[in-house]
Amino acid sequence: xxxxxxxxxxxxxxxxxxxxxxxxxxxxxxxxxxxxxxxxxxxxxxxxxxxxxxxxxxxxxxxxxxxxxxxxxxxxxxxxxxxxxxxxxxxxxxxxxxxxxxxxxxxxxxxxxxxxxxxxxxxxxxxxxxxxxxxxxxxxxxxxxxxxxxxxxxxxxxxxxxxxxxxxxxxxxxxxxxxxxxxxxxxxxxxxxxxxxxxxxxxxxxxxxxxxxxxxxxxxxxxxxxxxxxxxxxxxxxxxxxxxxxxxxxxxxxxxxxxxxxxxxxxxxxxxxxxxxxxxxxxxxxxxxxxxxx
Amino acid sequence: xxxxxxxxxxxxxxxxxxxxxxxxxxxxxxxxxxxxxxxxxxxxxxxxxxxxxxxxxxxxxxxxxxxxxxxxxxxxxxxxxxxxxxxxxxxxxxxxxxxxxxxxxxxxxxxxxxxxxxxxxxxxxxxxxxxxxxxxxxxxxxxxxxxxxxxxxxxxxxxxxxxxxxxxxxxxxxxxxxxxxxxxxxxxxxxxxxxxxxxxxxxxxxxxxxxxxxxxxxxxxxxxxxxxxxxxxxxxxxxxxxxxxxxxxxxxxxxxxxxxxxxxxxxxxxxxxxxxxxxxxxxxxxxxxxxxxxxxxxxxxxxxxxxxxxxxxxxxxxxxxxxxxxxxxxxxxxxxxxxxxxxxxx
Numbered sequence: 001x002x003x004x005x006x007x008x009x010x011x012x013x014x015x016x017x018x019x020x021x022x023x024x025x026x027x028x029x030x031x032x033x034x035x036x037x038x039x040x041x042x043x044x045x046x047x048x049x050x051x052x053x054x055x056x057x058x059x060x061x062x063x064x065x066x067x068x069x070x071x072x073x074x075x076x077x078x079x080x081x082x083x084x085x086x087x088x089x090x091x092x093x094x095x096x097x098x099x100x101x102x103x104x105x106x107x108x109x110x111x112x113x114x115x116x117x118x119x120x121x122x123x124x125x126x127x128x129x130x131x132x133x134x135x136x137x138x139x140x141x142x143x144x145x146x147x148x149x150x151x152x153x154x155x156x157x158x159x160x161x162x163x164x165x166x167x168x169x170x171x172x173x174x175x176x177x178x179x180x181x182x183x184x185x186x187x188x189x190x191x192x193x194x195x196x197x198x199x200x201x202x203x204x205x206x207x208x209x210x211x212x213x214x215x216x217x218x219x220x221x222x223x224x225x226x227x228x229x230x231x232x233x234x235x236x237x238x239x240x241x242x243x244x245x246x247x248x249x250x251x252x253x254x255x256x257x258x259x260x261x262x263x264x265x266x267x268x269x270x271x272x273x274x275x276x277x278x279x280x281x282x283x284x285x286x287x288x289x290x291x292x293x294x
Numbered sequence: 295x296x297x298x299x300x301x302x303x304x305x306x307x308x309x310x311x312x313x314x315x316x317x318x319x320x321x322x323x324x325x326x327x328x329x330x331x332x333x334x335x336x337x338x339x340x341x342x343x344x345x346x347x348x349x350x351x352x353x354x355x356x357x358x359x360x361x362x363x364x365x366x367x368x369x370x371x372x373x374x375x376x377x378x379x380x381x382x383x384x385x386x387x388x389x390x391x392x393x394x395x396x397x398x399x400x401x402x403x404x405x406x407x408x409x410x411x412x413x414x415x416x417x418x419x420x421x422x423x424x425x426x427x428x429x430x431x432x433x434x435x436x437x438x439x440x441x442x443x444x445x446x447x448x449x450x451x452x453x454x455x456x457x458x459x460x461x462x463x464x465x466x467x468x469x470x471x472x473x474x475x476x477x478x479x480x481x482x483x484x485x486x487x488x489x490x491x492x493x494x495x496x497x498x499x500x501x502x503x504x505x506x507x508x509x510x511x512x513x514x515x516x517x518x519x520x521x522x523x524x525x526x527x528x529x530x531x532x533x534x535x536x537x538x539x540x541x542x543x544x545x546x547x548x549x550x551x552x553x554x555x556x557x558x559x560x561x562x563x564x565x566x567x568x569x570x571x572x573x574x575x576x577x578x579x580x581x582x583x584x585x586x587x588x589x590x591x592x593x594x595x596x597x598x599x600x601x602x603x604x605x606x607x608x609x610x611x612x613x614x615x616x617x618x619x620x621x622x623x624x625x626x627x628x629x630x631x632x633x634x635x636x637x638x639x640x
Contacts, residue, residue, distance in 0.1 A: 183376060183378040184378050186345055186378065187443075188380075188395075189366060190365050190366075190372040191391050191395065191446075206381070
């Protein structure tokens with residue numbers, strides 16, 4: 001920070017020292033490059049999604065959203081998110097708890113394993129389930145014999161989604177809980193609280209904003225996942241198509257309005273997520289983990 | 295409540311943190327666990343609390359074996375070094391937490407909990423701050439809230455881990471006096487951990503000096519300071535000087551001269567002489583004394599410390615001189631320790 005005296009000499013860059021400030025042309029060039037990039041690659045596509053969606057008017061937009069297959073895709077997406085997000089909330093919380101609060105052998109390995117879904121291609125994630133549960137797969141025979149349908153049905157889609165979105169909550173909470181340590185929990189126990197009370201009254205309030213942040217990102221990904229779900233869903237219209245898959249089908253059928261109408265919903269979800277995420281970071285930045293890998 | 299630690303051993307991953315430690319703490323006593331870092335003092339405190347389980351040995355609360363009881367069942371008040379206040383709760387809710395989590399009939403009504411919290415807040419002299427959050431308090435105030443919270447559960451024993459460790463010198467001294475007052479008023483059996491000898495000697499009824507997982511000495515401040523029972527205690531508590539000596543014919547010798555100290559019970563052979571730099575008699579002539587030339591001299595508050603070179607082996611030893619003593623660089627000074635102790639040569 002510059003001291004007040006220096007501030008009065010250079011009122012324009014109060015927060016930067018002279019040594020790290022670039023010359024004006026360089027700054028303008030850098031800013032322009034960034035803005036153009038953002039405009040062409042992010043903002044423009046977003047605008048086009050909405051423009052195409054409303055290309056034939058508001059009526060056509062709502063009509064295509066009212067289509068039975070589209071409605072079924074929306075329902076399925078909501079259902080998958082409603083199952084996989086709470087599951088990952090619990091998984092992520094337990095994984096973070098185990099890693100942050102306990103010492104055990106293989107901890108480093110477990111930490112790496114949590115990142116696996118991020119490092120592996122989503123298509124592979126889907127294929128794993130095909131190899132496991134498919135007709136020729138490891139458990140295929142047994143599942144068939146017992147009449148359990150996993151692939152090309154809701155359970156498969158949920159499994160793939162859970163796999164892909166698993167790291168969000170855990171990765172958000174691990175650094176946060178490591179930083180907070182065991183002190184507060186020990187204090188709660190020493191005051192007579194049982195484990196559940198310590199969790200409910202002390203741990204959870206300490207991590208709630210980080211948890212919410214992780215859940216938000218997890219939900220956005222759960223609703224938007226394409227690759228892994230595409231492999232296991234079977235693309236059965238009205239049955240196993242989620243919104244992203246439905247967008248692709250409609251688009252391939254040259255139904256631009258329909259495709260972009262559904263896409264606009266996903267884009268809207270992204271915008272809402274972004275706004276909530278920014279609000280959370282603004283208000284509770286200090287209480288959310290400092291590491292932002294995504 | 296009387297607390298007895300009996301032959302307790304604690305290992306972390308096979309690494310021993312405490313070796314066979316025994317300690318009797320009297321009811322109503324204020325006792326300090328003093329030692330350098332790694333001496334096992336915090337481990338001992340956490341074992342008494344039940345935050346750790348002993349590898350061997352037992353801990354008794356009164357006549358009851360508490361070793362296998364959980365921390366909740368032991369009913370101890372624990373004050374953590376970094377306070378561990380619940381940041382999302384107000385001061386009053388922090389203090390009332392221990393009562394709120396009780397079950398069934400043991401749990402007071404909300405109104406009663408609040409009354410008790412305010413009462414304790416008054417005891418720790420923080421009335422009026424009940425609606426604040428921990429982040430809005432100074433370090434000293436947080437420490438007081440932590441103590442009030444620990445006392446709210448009417449603990450059998452109060453345990454404090456480096457209670458003043460994170461505070462600045464001024465606040466430390468204030469809180470020290472204040473803790474003594476609170477202790478005298480409430481009469482809780484209290485154990486606190488510190489690495490600050492001044493704090494331990496000034497505040498505690500008895501001091502437990504620890505080093506490398508063992509108890510070196512237990513005693514009052516006077517015992518510990520005046521009759522240390524090991525080289526470690528001698529050098530850890532207060533200032534000390536030491537010299538390699540020899541014991542022959544019941545007398546202490548340096549090189550080829552007896553220094554006028556009788557040691558009839560010491561085994562003959564090599565030994566180390568310990569004494570306090572200020573606890574010496576200055577002598578004029580030297581028939582049976584320690585003599586040396588002044589190698590360095592520095593002013594320490596109201597006295598002067600000089601470093602003397604003794605004999606041909608260039609041993610250096612520090613003693614204290616009155617400020618008006620004429621000793622200058624290279625001049626000879628003769629002295630004899632007034633109070634001293636011999637320990638076998640290491």
